Amino acid sequence: MVLSREEVREAMTKLVGAENLVTDEKTLQHSSIDRYRKYEDISGVFTQPIPAAIVKARHTDDIAKVLQFCNENGVNCIPRTGNSALESMLESVKPNHIVLDGSGLNKVIKIDEYNMQVTCEAGVVLEDIENQLRAKGLTTGHSPQSKPLAQMGGLVATRSTGQFSTLYGGIEDMIVGLEAVFPNGEVTRIKNIPRRAAGPDIRHVVVGNEGALCYITEVTVKIFKYQxxxxxxxxxxxxxxxxxxxxxxxxxxxxxxxxxxxxxxxxxxxxxxxxxxxxxxxxxxxxxxxxxxxxxxxxxxxxxxxxxxxxxxxxxxxxxxxxxNLNWFPEQVAEEREEIVATKNMGFTTEIAANWDKINAIYESACARVKAEVPDVTWVGGHSSHSYMNGTNLYFVYYYDLNCEPTEEIHKYHNPINKIIVEESLKHGGTMVHHHGVGKARAPWIKDEYGSSFYILKTLKQAFDPNNVMNAGNIIPLEFLD
Ligand SMILES: Cc1cc2nc3c(=O)[nH]c(=O)nc-3n(C[C@H](O)[C@H](O)[C@H](O)COP(=O)(O)OP(=O)(O)OC[C@H]3O[C@@H](n4cnc5c(N)ncnc54)[C@H](O)[C@@H]3O)c2cc1C
Missing domain, CATH: 3.30.70.3450 (Alpha-Beta Plaits)
Incomplete structure (x- = not known):
């Protein structure tokens, strides 16, 4: 039985106190989506389930209590920190869900200059910790364009990468240890050490889980000299x-x-x-x-x-x-909204990666198909911004005129373009996601992406989140878990 919105709110009030619950309808509406549906957001039209409440976590204990309740009562929980997601990750596929907001967990716990690592709570904004480090002649080396918006928990949860990745790697190369809470309330800590060979690297169960397995509460990453x-x-x-x-x-x-x-x-x-x-x-x-x-x-x-x-x-x-001037602060987000309203033209991106011998073919075929198959496209192109020994990524950028109702935009333009790029990358043996994450938008292709290794992914989900209350439908659509 699905709990009513009132029952969910009542339970959350008991767990974290009324002062840590947000229930005003406008904020809840904006929290029902992420930037994947930015046109709906700008137009004030909300088609996705509206959360029953935003629950503001103040301690790891809050997260453990809330997750345990969700797990026992079938309440879908959307973990959130910086709210800069782009791939429908913050939408809920089930009604009367909660958004569990960790942005209040914003303490920098330790800058350890001798062991060259920094430990932060999940809600620390990357820009804030980076500024503190630079003042000491240090850097995380992590610099996504969303550095002023994204927070440490979300960066790890999405397996993010930054503009200096060719030297420093993605967040998965920087992560030293972490703390995470699982839906049964189990609080787990992976200790901070330079390397270990004591079995599989369990950090990678957590990194990139997109809130679909556990809630990250603390993160330790490497630091480097800033010169x-x-x-x-x-x-x-x-x-x-x-x-x-x-x-x-x-x-x-x-x-x-x-x-x-x-x-x-x-x-x-x-x-x-x-x-x-x-x-x-x-x-x-x-x-x-x-x-x-x-x-x-x-x-x-x-x-x-x-x-x-x-x-x-x-x-x-x-x-x-x-x-x-490349990074996005809240002002750039606001400017973009105004521009979309004024021009009735909007842009999005889809990022993939492939080996060197396939990348140009994907670039050419995806651009040609988008131009030929999708109406009102004003331009499509892209760039490579993260290179490796064996290949590179492609960040497709596309703009289209908005000749439709706000509710139709996703179906008429965004999803069809996304689908073409995903199909072309998979067809050529590439990956359909380089760094923004799968979300719900690219989840339908997850079996094609993983092939026979989908068994491992599905087993992880079933083992750690058997009741499917952690961001249900993210990465793995509900029907693939039957
Ligand atoms: C303008 C702009 C530029 C961007 N540039 C880049 C870029 O250069 N590189 C890049 O990699 N990404 C980029 N992104 C995407 C986005 O910033 C990243 O995915 C970022 O890592 C998300 O962090 P966040 O704190 O905002 O997470 P949120 O948006 O709050 O959440 C993202 C996902 O992580 C989950 N999640 C959040 N917090 C936790 C937690 N504590 N525990 C478990 N799960 C959690 C959520 O459920 C959701 O699935 C950009 C986005 C924008 C808007």
């Missing part, structure tokens, strides 16, 4: 993406580790670099670290790029200025 005086930026224009991918590959295979390695196609570059792009693709690198390493990395990149005559170097200051 901006050694930063070097390199920018080039070039004619085509295929050559750009080849250059990226050569830089990676040669063993260089630039912190940034990015390749923009003509359409995407026009939005970022109109002041120098001249209808061309744009290739960008940044080197950082100790002076000797940055000099060697820069020299290596210049040597490789020089072999490609179509590449024309641009002033490095242009790249460093552009980079300084």
């Amino acid at each position: 901006p005086e050694n930063h070097r930026f390199y920018g080039y224009t070039l004619d085509d993406m295929e050559v750009g991918f080849e250059i990226l590959r050569e830089v990676m295979v040669a063993g260089y580790k630039p912190s940034i390695a990015r390749l923009y196609d003509v359409a995407d570059a026009a939005g970022h670099f109109s002041h120098f792009q001249k209808d061309k693709c744009v290739l960008i690198f940044m080197a950082e670290g100790p002076a000797g390493i940055t000099a060697a990395t820069g020299a290596g990149i210049e040597e490789i790029v020089a072999k490609y005559k179509q590449c024309e170097q641009v002033e490095s200051q242009l790249i460093s200025d552009w980079f300084d």
Whole structure:
């Protein structure tokens, strides 16, 4: 039996106190979705189940009590910290759910400069801890564009990656240890050590769980020396993406580790670099670290790029200025909303990854299909922003005119485009998700994504969340658990 909204609220009041419950209808409506449905949000139309309450956690104990109640009473719980999700992760597929908000768990517990690690509660905003570290000449090395919005719990829960990932890796490479609470109320801690070979790496049960297995309450990540005086930026224009991918590959295979390695196609570059792009693709690198390493990395990149005559170097200051203004603060989110209302045109992104020998084919086929199959698309393009020894990601960007009711936007434009990109990546052997997470939007393809290893994923879900109360439908649709 599903508990009524009143019963859920009553129970939560008993567990955490009325002062930690939000029940005003407007806030609840906005908390029924994330940015996947930003047009519905902007239009004030809400089609998804509205939470019974937002529950503000103040301690790990609150989380344990609330999860245990949800587990015993079949109440769907949506964990939330920074609220910057993009992939329908904060929607509920079941009614009368709660949003369990950890943004009040915002203490930096310890900056350990000797062991080079920092421990934070889940609700610490990345920008805040990064600013504290930089003041001490340190950095997490993690810099997603949502750095001013996203919080440590959400960053780990989504397996996020940042703009310097080519050097520092994704959050999964930074995580040292953590604390997480499971739906039966079990509080678990994975200790902070440099490495261990005592069985499977259980951190990876938690990292990327998207709130579908457990609630992360505390995170310890590595820290690094911050040496901006050694930063070097390199920018080039070039004619085509295929050559750009080849250059990226050569830089990676040669063993260089630039912190940034990015390749923009003509359409995407026009939005970022109109002041120098001249209808061309744009290739960008940044080197950082100790002076000797940055000099060697820069020299290596210049040597490789020089072999490609179509590449024309641009002033490095242009790249460093552009980079300084790339992150999204709440003001940028507000500006975007105004622009959508004014222009009736809206943009979204879908990020995938594949091996070097497949990436250009995915880029070409997905762009061609989006242009041919979806109406009102004003442009589609993208960039590669995270490279590895064996391949790279592609961040598709697409804009369309909104010739529909707010409730139709998802079905007419966003989902069909997403579907094309997912299909093309999977068809070529790539992954359908590089860093934003699966959410509910990409969950229908999860069996294709995992193949025979879906068995492992499904077993984890059934073992840790047998009543499916942790963000039900996220990553694995309900019908795949039957
Ligand atoms: C403008 C913009 C730019 C972005 N740029 C990047 C980027 O460069 N790189 C990148 O990786 N992502 C990016 N994102 C996506 C988003 O910021 C990340 O997914 C981020 O990691 C989400 O963190 P959050 O704290 O906002 O999580 P939320 O939005 O609160 O939640 C995200 C997911 O994690 C779960 N969750 C949240 N907290 C917890 C917890 N404590 N325990 C368990 N589960 C939890 C939720 O249930 C949900 O499924 C961007 C988003 C925006 C809006």
